[in-house]
Amino acid sequence: EPEVTQTPSHQVTQMGQEVILRCVPISNHLYFYWYRQILGQKVEFLVSFYNNEISEKSEIFDDQFSVERPDGSNFTLKIRSTKLEDSAMYFCASRPTMGPPGELFFGEGSRLTVL
Amino acid sequence: GNSVTQMEGPVTLSEEAFLTINCTYTATGYPSLFWYVQYPGEGLQLLLKATKADDKGSNKGFEATYRKETTSFHLEKGSVQVSDSAVYFCALSPNNQAGTALIFGKGTTLSVSS
Numbered sequence: 161e162p163e164v165t166q167t168p169s170h171q172v173t174q175m176g177q178e179v180i181l182r183c184v185p186i187s188n189h190l191y192f193y194w195y196r197q198i199l200g201q202k203v204e205f206l207v208s209f210y211n212n213e214i215s216e217k218s219e220i221f222d223d224q225f226s227v228e229r230p231d232g233s234n235f236t237l238k239i240r241s242t243k244l245e246d247s248a249m250y251f252c253a254s255r256p257t258m259g260p261p262g263e264l265f266f267g268e269g270s271r272l273t274v275l
Numbered sequence: 276g277n278s279v280t281q282m283e284g285p286v287t288l289s290e291e292a293f294l295t296i297n298c299t300y301t302a303t304g305y306p307s308l309f310w311y312v313q314y315p316g317e318g319l320q321l322l323l324k325a326t327k328a329d330d331k332g333s334n335k336g337f338e339a340t341y342r343k344e345t346t347s348f349h350l351e352k353g354s355v356q357v358s359d360s361a362v363y364f365c366a367l368s369p370n371n372q373a374g375t376a377l378i379f380g381k382g383t384t385l386s387v388s389s
Binding site: 164193195201202203204205208216218251253260261262263264265266267268269 | 307309311316317318319320321324326364366367368376377378379380381382
């Protein structure tokens with residue numbers, strides 16, 4: 161069964177460093193998302209991406225964050241200068257054009273630890 | 276604004292017990308409602324959904340009914356198993372436009388013992 165894959169599964173970085181989290185969405189999906197979950201808190205929406213541009217973003221997604229689809233398969237989240245409060249599990253998700261909105265397919269997540 | 280409130284966990288049950296996890300929502304318009312489940316070490320998976328009032332979503336013995344009058348979407352299962360141990364998230368999609376973000380509750384951890 162096709163699945164969303166994310167790398168790395170866990171990354172430890174120093175505060176102020178740049179981090180890139182990678183995702184390979186399901187191949188025929190056209191909508192892509194990033195969510196994050198700080199330990200013990202709710203899953204929070206960061207950004208959605210369609211047709212090579214951001215379609216929606218939350219207030220969390222400030223200038224420190226960017227997303228890119230550098231080729232036909234990868235979807236990346238870049239955090240330019242990490243802060244302690246960026247420590248969280250980051251989930252990538254995708255969905256096809258057709259199908260119920262809200263029915264997303266999630267990856268297993270990338271745990272980011274900022275020291 | 277749009278929001279989802281779930282009962283606080285953890286919920287600890289014995290095998291074959293009845294499960295209810297409460298979820299209420301606030302939304303404008305006519306949202307779709309979802310339950311997602313996260314098993315240990317895995318990503319979130321869609322468990323069930325309901326797209327309009329009075330719809331009942333069901334899957335793997337779990338059920339939830341979209342109640343517009345009480346703005347609720349409570350998750351139930353008649354007889355839980357150890358394998359149901361997971362974190363359960365209630366979520367809403369504020370409208371039916373593709374690409375619109377899902378809004379999640381905090382999640383409720385269920386632990387089932389044999």
